[in-house]
Amino acid sequence: MESIIEFKDVSKEFEGNLVLKDLNLTVKKGEIFVLVGPSGSGKTTSLKMINGLIEPTDGDLYFKEKRIKDYNLQKLRWQIGYVLQQIALFPTMSVKENIEVIPDMLGWTKERRNKRVDELLQEVDMEPEQFRDRMPSELSGGQQQRIGIIRALASEPDIVLMDEPFSALDPISRASLQDLVLKLHQKLGNTIIFVTHNMKEAMKIGSRIAVMHEGKLVQCDTPEEIQKHPANQFVEEFFDETTDEVYAQTLEALYNGGFYQKTTSADTALKNLSLDTSLSEVFELLTEQDAFLIKQDEKILGLINRSDVFCFLSREG
Known part of the structure; x- marks a missing residue:
């Protein structure tokens, strides 16, 4: 070349x-x-x-x-x-x-x-x-x-x-x-x-x-x-080496801050993440799809989409 x-x-x-x-x-x-x-x-x-x-x-x-x-x-x-x-x-x-x-x-x-x-x-x-x-x-x-x-x-x-x-x-x-x-x-x-x-x-x-x-x-x-x-x-x-601090935060911080939509219904098209999932995995997933379900102990806790994450990042900043 x-x-x-x-x-x-x-x-x-x-x-x-x-x-x-x-x-x-x-x-x-x-x-x-x-x-x-x-x-x-x-x-x-x-x-x-x-x-x-x-x-x-x-x-x-x-x-x-x-x-x-x-x-x-x-x-x-x-x-x-x-x-x-x-x-x-x-x-x-x-x-x-x-x-x-x-x-x-x-x-x-x-x-x-x-x-x-x-x-x-x-x-x-x-x-x-x-x-x-x-x-x-x-x-x-x-x-x-x-x-x-x-x-x-x-x-x-x-x-x-x-x-x-x-x-x-x-x-x-x-x-x-x-x-x-x-x-x-x-x-x-x-x-x-x-x-x-x-x-x-x-x-x-x-x-x-x-x-x-x-x-x-x-x-x-x-x-x-x-x-x-x-x-x-x-x-x-x-x-x-790890990336910046926001990547090391967990989904639990986002969930506990109220940045999610309550739902109990499972959408089989959406992937599930647990509360101990790192935000780096969340960011990677949201480049592939618009939303995902939070699931803990086989129970659906809610739904998070891109807009929820943007609100969270804005509040944290």
């Missing part, structure tokens, strides 16, 4: 601190390449080098076999989409205007821009007639992030950079947007470089994963190989 990005002996020093050390890696055209690691591992620094926001102290970085330092940076960035954790939609511009920013700069005709906006809104299940003229303040957080994603795709860029785009979202919204990225990638076939500190997220969406630690590349391989053959103890422990 043809390469699109290549790091050759790349290092970066900030105020005497070496934050990236002799990085060598290749990103292949059309893959989802994930940079994963704890804070301070060098993953975001590496990402920002690709669109010229940060320059290497040593070594060279190549885009389509040409050194990035040899590009006109403005023209380079028009070929690269960017999705941030802070969605950064322009607040005084409509959804449509936000999406077509780069196509407009590139001189696309109004007809072509309109068609592209409507196509992308439909791809993320947002009806164009309902959403294209809305302002960002009229959208939910998840809707804003969907617009951020399709804005990055609007100009049909060669590569899309995603810097922890879902880390501020609740687990259900996060899982939904992960699925959306996979769906859009399958349809559009663009190259995505995705930064996350969450190994579970990396395993779900990555074609290949680069595990980073203290500015060094520790392992680069497919999710399956990393899971079966971690390079060292750090990779093994990082893969196994």
Whole structure:
């Protein structure tokens, strides 16, 4: 497979601190390449080098076999989409205007821009007639992030950079947007470089994963190989470590807080969970179905759906 990005002996020093050390890696055209690691591992620094926001102290970085330092940076960035954790939609511009920013700069005709906006809104299940003229303040957080994603795709860029785009979202919204990225990638076939500190997220969406630690590349391989053959103890422990605190809470906390609907009737189409089920299992189940039954000692206690969980998370926050 043809390469699109290549790091050759790349290092970066900030105020005497070496934050990236002799990085060598290749990103292949059309893959989802994930940079994963704890804070301070060098993953975001590496990402920002690709669109010229940060320059290497040593070594060279190549885009389509040409050194990035040899590009006109403005023209380079028009070929690269960017999705941030802070969605950064322009607040005084409509959804449509936000999406077509780069196509407009590139001189696309109004007809072509309109068609592209409507196509992308439909791809993320947002009806164009309902959403294209809305302002960002009229959208939910998840809707804003969907617009951020399709804005990055609007100009049909060669590569899309995603810097922890879902880390501020609740687990259900996060899982939904992960699925959306996979769906859009399958349809559009663009190259995505995705930064996350969450190994579970990396395993779900990555074609290949680069595990980073203290500015060094520790392992680069497919999710399956990393899971079966971690390079060292750090990779093994990082893969196994628990996610944030809300995942460790139990369903009992949700139930005792009154965030459920009373029912005694069994719906055979719904799965049953017991009160000691962790919320991580609840979140995973709710990405597959809208609701489930709580059952304890063969007795049905009630029904919980996505909206109940959202209310619970809001109250707890």
